[in-house]
Amino acid sequence: MEANEKKRLIKKHSPHTRVLKNAVMSFIFGSIICGSGQIIFRLLQSYIGDARASATLVTLIFIFIGSALTGFGVFDRIARHAGAGTLVPVTGFSNAVTSEAMDSESEGTVLGVGSKIFTVAGPVILFGVASGVVYGIIFFAARLIAQML
Amino acid sequence: MNRIIKLKRTVSFCSVAAVGGYEERRGPLGERFDFCDMTDTFGQDTFERAEGEMGKLALNTALTKANLSHNELSLLVAGDLQNQCVGTSLGLSGFGVPFLGVYGACSTCTEALLVLSAMMEAHADMRYGAAVTTSHNSAAERQFRTPIEYGGQRAPSAQWTSTAGGAFILGRDEREPRITELMVGRIVDGGTTDGSNMGGAMSFAAADTIISYFRESGASITDFDAIVTGDLGAVGSDILRELLSRELPGSERLHTDCGLMLYDMKNSDVHSGASGCGTSAATLAAHFIPEMREKKYRRILFLSTGALMSPQSLLQKQNIAGIAPLIRIECSQ
Numbered sequence: 001m002e003a004n005e006k007k008r009l010i011k012k013h014s015p016h017t018r019v020l021k022n023a024v025m026s027f028i029f030g031s032i033i034c035g036s037g038q039i040i041f042r043l044l045q046s047y048i049g050d051a052r053a054s055a056t057l058v059t060l061i062f063i064f065i066g067s068a069l070t071g072f073g074v075f076d077r078i079a080r081h082a083g084a085g086t087l088v089p090v091t092g093f094s095n096a097v098t099s100e101a102m103d104s105e106s107e108g109t110v111l112g113v114g115s116k117i118f119t120v121a122g123p124v125i126l127f128g129v130a131s132g133v134v135y136g137i138i139f140f141a142a143r144l145i146a147q148m149l
Numbered sequence: 150m151n152r153i154i155k156l157k158r159t160v161s162f163c164s165v166a167a168v169g170g171y172e173e174r175r176g177p178l179g180e181r182f183d184f185c186d187m188t189d190t191f192g193q194d195t196f197e198r199a200e201g202e203m204g205k206l207a208l209n210t211a212l213t214k215a216n217l218s219h220n221e222l223s224l225l226v227a228g229d230l231q232n233q234c235v236g237t238s239l240g241l242s243g244f245g246v247p248f249l250g251v252y253g254a255c256s257t258c259t260e261a262l263l264v265l266s267a268m269m270e271a272h273a274d275m276r277y278g279a280a281v282t283t284s285h286n287s288a289a290e291r292q293f294r295t296p297i298e299y300g301g302q303r304a305p306s307a308q309w310t311s312t313a314g315g316a317f318i319l320g321r322d323e324r325e326p327r328i329t330e331l332m333v334g335r336i337v338d339g340g341t342t343d344g345s346n347m348g349g350a351m352s353f354a355a356a357d358t359i360i361s362y363f364r365e366s367g368a369s370i371t372d373f374d375a376i377v378t379g380d381l382g383a384v385g386s387d388i389l390r391e392l393l394s395r396e397l398p399g400s401e402r403l404h405t406d407c408g409l410m411l412y413d414m415k416n417s418d419v420h421s422g423a424s425g426c427g428t429s430a431a432t433l434a435a436h437f438i439p440e441m442r443e444k445k446y447r448r449i450l451f452l453s454t455g456a457l458m459s460p461q462s463l464l465q466k467q468n469i470a471g472i473a474p475l476i477r478i479e480c481s482q
Contacts, residue, residue: 001353006340010349013387015305015421022302070298079300080418086300099296106195120295 022083029078029085037062059090066094071102096120153365154331158273160266161327163320164215167434168207170286170312176412181435183210189287189312200229200285201240207316208241208281215318217277219244226265227281228257230289230310230426241281255380256334256455257426258282258315258433259474265319266328266476276321283314284425293460307345308382308424311411315430326441330477334358336457339469347456347469348385348408348421354471355381355454356392362450362475363397370400374446377437378473379429379453380408382422407432429453441480448479
């Protein structure tokens, strides 16, 4: 059988991902997370006054919640419906690190957890830092040009 | 090319055993399993060891049912989904039975039965042999996909690796049903690199084996009560039925798939159905063999289907290949 015919058959019989439903669900869950983050931020800011420290604390709180829910085995059940809604905020990063740490725990602390903890989250760290460097160079060059003009 | 091996000696199913986990117990075949562990851990501290324990439990149960001691087994042919088949080899090490480890991805169940039957055909003094196959959802997810607790969404064509296993004791008794014919599968390109559409990739191998079998044997479709595939799931089954309706009209109506039988497809989050080599093993042990003994099926073709790939080959964009070995199981009258 031709390779193209196989591709056609697979495409014909494979159900489509429900894009609209997933988008709506991720919007709702993402909004809940980000909205509650904003509320916590406002509360903290009125309490400690420092905006930067408050923002950092909000991030830490969500990392903790994501990690704890992963540990209790609840996160993946929520994420099944929420999709990008829980993946894109820092909760997704927290889940990726915690779940890998839990999995590799049986292989030892150093060679198991230590070497595998960033298997899923690694690309985010690498390309996050790398794009930061590229952005920094562009920003620096743009400022230099602006000064010369 | 002469591919069908006809067995002249008696090779019959003396006893069978099926074990499973939580999701399997909830499925339509749940009550017919010999044992289900609702924690999926089988009393072990890692999922890899749990898979080995599952195989051990299945084999012990089958031995007890056949009223045999492990010393009476001449050969053990077994496999699982873990790297280097380590679940099986460590789990079954205590039996001290001569062992052949086999790997055919999700086709391992049929492959093990096929190898064992062929050995028993060649050696008349081999009285009893055992075939064991297991797969564990959590061990497989870790190895092939993402961490167990990782929160991601799966494609609708993706399947759920079953936490299940089956053990089969084959012997010379005049018991029903028997294995009468064997056919080794060919490696068939699956036409896709998509790791979440393995059912689709395997369907071409299943079609190749079924069509070749009918062409070579000259058997009629009406001779059979069912053509059973291993774990094609919803997508693969649809493709196979379309292929069969083109080449062997009528045969598509005989087709059933273990991947569609193991779980409650409506209320479980298994998408396209069950996969994993334990799927066909447990379904054969929990459903088909008992039903054949009750004369609900007289003659079936049983083909587990395997998707041949590794996490590395998928990332390197190599096509998934499929394989589908076949055995013919029948009652004498």
